[in-house]
Amino acid sequence: MAIATAPVPGRKGRTAYPGWFFLPAAIIYGVLFLVPTFASLYFSLTRWTLFDSVFIGLENFAQFLREPFLIQGLVNTVIYAAMTSGLKVVLGMLLAVMLTSQIVARGYLRSVIFFPVLVSTVGVGITFTVLMHPTAGMINEGLALFGIKGPGWLTDPRLALYSVALVDVWKGVGLATVIYIAGLVAIPRDYYEAARIDGATKLQNFFYVTLPLSRPATATVIILSFIGGLRTFDLIWAMTRGGPGFASDTIASVIYKQYQAGFYGLSTAGNVVLFILIAVLVVPLTMFLNRRQGHE
Template sequence: MAFAQPYTRKHRKQAAYPAWFLLPAAIIYTIFFLAPTFASLYFSLTRWTLFDATFIGLDNFAQFFREPFLVQGLVNTVVYAVITSGLKVVIGMLLAVLLTSQIVARGYLRSVVFFPVLVSTVGVGITFTVLMHPTTGMINQALAVFGVKGPGWLVDPKLALFSVALVDVWKGVGLATVIFIAGLVAIPRDYYEAARIDGGTKLQNFFYVTLPLSRPATVTVITLSFISGLRTFDLIWAMTKGGPGFASDTIASVIYKQYQAGFYGLSTAGNVVLFILIAVLVVPLTMFLNRKQGHE
């Protein structure tokens, strides 16, 4: 007990130093995140311009949910996020399993799969806009060779959102694959050896060894892909600008259009709605996935 007091004081004295190292990060976080967040909350309750602001309460939010195209953008955002995140998880996992197996040119194929991640999103959007042209696009021309009439990928209101979502998956699945590869190579080989001794097939190994033990990577991919889908703007704008009509509008593209039209208060309210949407959907999802992971 005689030695406990000096050690405690010394420990407390040393523990004070790391707190000072957090100060620069806290200042940057406050300036670039907390301050703009609270400013957005305030301006969403106003009708504002660059020079003045008039407090109007919740009128911007009421107008936001009264406009049919704004509500459609909200629905499109959730649909887009679910489609893109779901496909990235499934395709990314299958590609990771393939690229961790003993195949020829495995390293080269990994580079090919990851390459679209490095390409500019706007460049990808412009390229696929040309490829998906209903008459002169290479995709429909290739289908015509086999006697199939290609659809209007970006001009059909029923297909536009899904077409952009597929391009998003093509561009982003490489990152999901890399995360899954990291998760798969971290699984001890002893589990597969034990399964082989017990007579397990490759399909059984996948469902009873690979999937459960790669859950941390799966949680990461789901969370990142879902957030990315909810925040999407650049690919939508590069390919369809929310069209035809409002068929492929997401909240982010609607917000941008409102800014262009000069409805700054309404667009700021849209930003707040998007922030709340991400928080309401992603936080419970992450807690649920992490809880399931903890039980296992």
Template structure:
């Protein structure tokens, strides 16, 4: 059998096309880079520097790590750090679980489904401060509508925002109520994108509703779960406006989180200490979100 000539091989194999260059010049990215540097890099580097100083609006003195040492020596600052972790875990966990359950319910064949979706999402559109003020009135220990409603059934309502044991949890539940709509919408988008063939195959195999949820919906809605977990954790760790509008960190320091403690330090004129708190908050968010994101986004290894 005769071998093909080199010329024939060269003709048979198409020539590799040169890599196409982007039609947009590199300097088109310059405006975005400038905005990123001005709004993120410069403030971040400035915060890192001023966290190592004792500064006012007119002068500064370099003191090294003294602000960070003082930060972790103050009991109420450490309490704010603990409350931040509790608040973030509670709010993100409830948003994931309740958002998924509501999304499954709102993607089923029910009446007024679109109306119910709008009702669930409506709190997301309301001002956080407005929600905080409204629930402060509703949760008043004596004249609040919640405790008055409980009194109709012979139940004495607690001091939702005045009891040190309940204040942080009460604010967290309001946060869940306000942010649940966004988590539900994300889950709805993830569920409706699942091909119906998987559900039909599961039905043919005799899977009941719970088995279809556990073996089809839950695994294939994982991208939505990752998004909800990351967004909820970031929001919980950085939460300030709702807590400040409802309790201002009280009673005492029982509902203080890092952001509210930092704000109080600014109000008191301890600018260096509060800047160090901002750096601690930034590092806290990074060391929690980055590993969680890597863990959730890891790809399953195939043998």
């Protein structure tokens, strides 16, 4: 019978498993992430097809940055990411507070709110495209019953991007709510008892206990939602294809249009630009949120 021995003082600490246990994970990570990443970096510097490639340096990047609608796509991407992440934080927190209180059918309501997360994004896009039809859509027909003329949700260049963003929030707020619920139930009840003894109201409980102690959940929701917003493509393509015109184009849809046109090297350079954009925006945001948590 083997007897466990305590680590010898002065000897370097050992992991519980041999190093080769990590080899399968390292191989999967290398094959699925490192190899495609470096391949994309190389092909972004070439003019390539399925059969050959010609090295052209930074010409693809220069041409991509000269695209007339790239700046609009960049602005749309940041607006979309900020709007969807902000609304998911606010609505997710409010729904989580409601669903952790003593309300009737709490478990059922949690399932209902989370259900859209499980539905196909393309299916959601097609469904809301029908619902938001300017003349025959159920939303505008419902507004007409109250004498309100509904707008062209997806046909008005001023509204198209925001309409898709609201659908994105409807689909994704369930995940934010679940993250917040996990954060709220982890808050020790002692804090609320102390606040009750001090005579705190429910509103004061929310602002001085719930909000500060749910900061880790807030950071998680912000980061995940912001990254998802910056990478968004499928919902926009299913609902507007970047239209009307280029009003709801994001960087991802611009990249896809270049790929459709057969400019593979150009679209690969666009993917590298998108990767850099995400890194430039998300890494400082993550450091800021983590630093704020560390000071508390």
